[in-house]
Each structure stands twice: as structure tokens, then as C-alpha cells.
Amino acid sequence: MGKVMTRENFIKKLKEIASLPTTYYSVSGGSWAKWNGKSWNFDCVILIKAILWGWNGNKNASHGGAKYGSNGVYDDNADQILKRCSNVSTDFTKIEVGELVWMKGHVGVYIGNGEVIECTAAWEDKVLYSKIDSKGRRTRNGKQVYSWKKHGKLNYIDYGKEETTKPTSSKINVTYQVYDNQLKKYWSEITNYNNTNSNGYAGCMGHSIGGIRAKASKGTITIQSHIKGGKWLSPITKWDNTSNGYSGIYGKDIDMIMIKSSVGTARYRVHIKGGKWLGWITKYNIKDSVNGMAGIYGKSIDAIQIEII
Numbered sequence: 001m002g003k004v005m006t007r008e009n010f011i012k013k014l015k016e017i018a019s020l021p022t023t024y025y026s027v028s029g030g031s032w033a034k035w036n037g038k039s040w041n042f043d044c045v046i047l048i049k050a051i052l053w054g055w056n057g058n059k060n061a062s063h064g065g066a067k068y069g070s071n072g073v074y075d076d077n078a079d080q081i082l083k084r085c086s087n088v089s090t091d092f093t094k095i096e097v098g099e100l101v102w103m104k105g106h107v108g109v110y111i112g113n114g115e116v117i118e119c120t121a122a123w124e125d126k127v128l129y130s131k132i133d134s135k136g137r138r139t140r141n142g143k144q145v146y147s148w149k150k151h152g153k154l155n156y157i158d159y160g161k162e163e164t165t166k167p168t169s170s171k172i173n174v175t176y177q178v179y180d181n182q183l184k185k186y187w188s189e190i191t192n193y194n195n196t197n198s199n200g201y202a203g204c205m206g207h208s209i210g211g212i213r214a215k216a217s218k219g220t221i222t223i224q225s226h227i228k229g230g231k232w233l234s235p236i237t238k239w240d241n242t243s244n245g246y247s248g249i250y251g252k253d254i255d256m257i258m259i260k261s262s263v264g265t266a267r268y269r270v271h272i273k274g275g276k277w278l279g280w281i282t283k284y285n286i287k288d289s290v291n292g293m294a295g296i297y298g299k300s301i302d303a304i305q306i307e308i309i
Contacts, residue, residue: 003158004052004071007098010157013051014109014117015265017042019282019291020057022127024119033066035059042119042127044107045078048100052156073156078107085152092136092148098157101132101148110151113264115309122146129267129280129309172218172264172308178202179211181251186211193305201271203303208273211248212257213239216308219263222284223247226256226293228300232286256295257304260284264308270294271303282309 005013017040025031025041033050034041042050049066052073056065069075076084082102095101097112108118110132119127122145130140136148153159175191180203190202203209213236214221224235225247236247248254253273259266259281269280278294285292295301 002072002156004073004156006158007160010051011098011109011111013055014047014111015282016057017047017051017055018117018127018129019280020127021279021290022119024121024125024127026121030062033063035064039126040064044119045076045081047117047119047127048081048107048109048154049073049075071156078102078105081107081154082150082152084155086155088150088152090136090150092132092151093134095132095151096153096159098154098159099151100154101136102150102152103138103146103148106146108148111309113309116148172216172261174214174216174221174261174266174306174308176202176212176214176221176304176306178209178304179246179248179250180204180207181210181253182207184250192307201303201305203271203301205271205302206273207302208253208300209248209302209304210250210252210254211246212254212304213246214259214306215239216261216263219261221266222260222262224258224284224286225254226295226297228253228255228298232256253300254295255297255299255301256289256293257301258284258286258293259306261308266306267309268294268304268306270301270305272296273300273302275299277303277305 021039023039031041032046053066053070058065095110099110101108108116116130116132123140175189177186177189179186220237222235222237226232238245259268265282267282271277281294283292
């Protein structure tokens, strides 16, 4: 069985898809890996097969550029594809980056640092990031839904040098803080995020943000913000009390934010004042208002969550 792509390119494509609007679509007929006008249709195993069949994000192609059955990749279901893996194991302390993770009727891919990318209806009906621990337990935002049972190397992937990482390995921590325009003060520092109301995000619901700063345990965080009714400000990489130590203008509402990390990938989302949490963003692209930044032009931001993956 020939190798279709390297581990690095496989994971890169998975992350690309996870940053796009997607829909969990239990495939029947010809709409697999298809742009439906609003999002891409995937299910758990089609996500993997479409990449191996050459999916390239072409909205005008039948299946995003993927060609059914190409590259010697079989049209397996979630249980069959495990049989085409080597080094299958139930020991999740020795899982490698890029390996398939499996439970009855469902699969995903381990991408390192305790993270899996999968397409599922378990939480949000889309391609998403979930957590995995050293026992295979599967969670998202603290909520567990079943556990992974086995993992193995896809024989279509060139894994190169062994890259074993434990799901419990330490991750890069990001600490961030926002300025409250109403109270004219910074709220407490937040590290990463969780789902609690007190310290799961930076900000105060109903109070617009006028400044944000962030730093990581490794590498540099770059932040660029857009002022509501104004313009994009210059990128900021520092954290101090000078005008260059935060992104924003005190007293002016921020409505859009872009964040990137020099090590790993910054994953972030914002909450709209009087509205809701928007989707997670993993890109930094001033020309892409849908996938390259967080926020809505003209809508004030009142809270933010960030992590490094």
C-alpha cells in the first residue's frame, strides 16, 4: 500500500478543514465532502478519506477536489479503516501524532498535545477539536462523550521519524487580559480557558473591550485589533503599560481581533456584546473576515477565550 502524504501535510489539512465552516453530514449519496452553500459536508471517516483522495477546498468541484477511490485509498467505513492500520494498540500513553483513534463506528485523528480532530455530532455537529487523555477519554469543554478504544498508524500516511507524544504532555499556556471600557480597568489575567462563568474567559458580559494583551509560556503572541467604526491598529507583541503593550485604544470599542503565536497555533473566539459566542478561529488573515479573524464589524466584543494548540 503506497503512502499518500506525510504526517505533517495530513495534519495541516485537518487543521485547515477544522478552521472552515463544516457540517456533520451522515453521508449517503453524492454529497460527501461537498460545499453546501454555507459549509462543507463531512462525517468522521469521510473527513479522512476526502483528504487522502485529494480534497483541496475547491467549492466549484463535486467533492472539494477529492476524487473517489483515488490514490489507492479504499472506501472503508469507520470500523474497516482501523483494519488498514498498523501498530494498533489500546495503550494511549504511547500514541503518535497523526494516528487514527477509534471507537465502535467512529474515528478521529490525534494531532498532538492531547488534541484530536474529528467530525462528530457529539457536541456541535461539525469538524472540531476534542481532548484525549492517557486513558483514551474523550472530552470537549470539559464534557465527556464516550472514550476512544484503540489507535493505530494509517498505512496511507508516511510517519517518518517516530514522534510519540503522550496525550497528557504539557501544552503551551497563553495568559491574556482585557481592558473594560465601562469600568476603566483591566480584568484579572486568564490562562487558557474553561467553561466557568468566573474565570473561563477574559472580560465581562455587557462591557465592551477597549484593550487586550497576551503572552505565552513559549514563543510570542501577536495581536491586532480593529476599532469599531475605525480601522485596524498595528500588530502588538508586547505586554506592558505603554501604548505598545496592548492592542486597542482605551475607551474605544474593539469589534474584530486577529491573534497568532510564533509557537503552535493560536485558537481563539470572541463573545459579541448583547449576542453570543462566535466560532473558533485558528488563522490570522486581514483579508479573510470569515476565517481569518474573530468578530463582526460594527459589533462590540465583550469577552474572549484563547488557547495554543
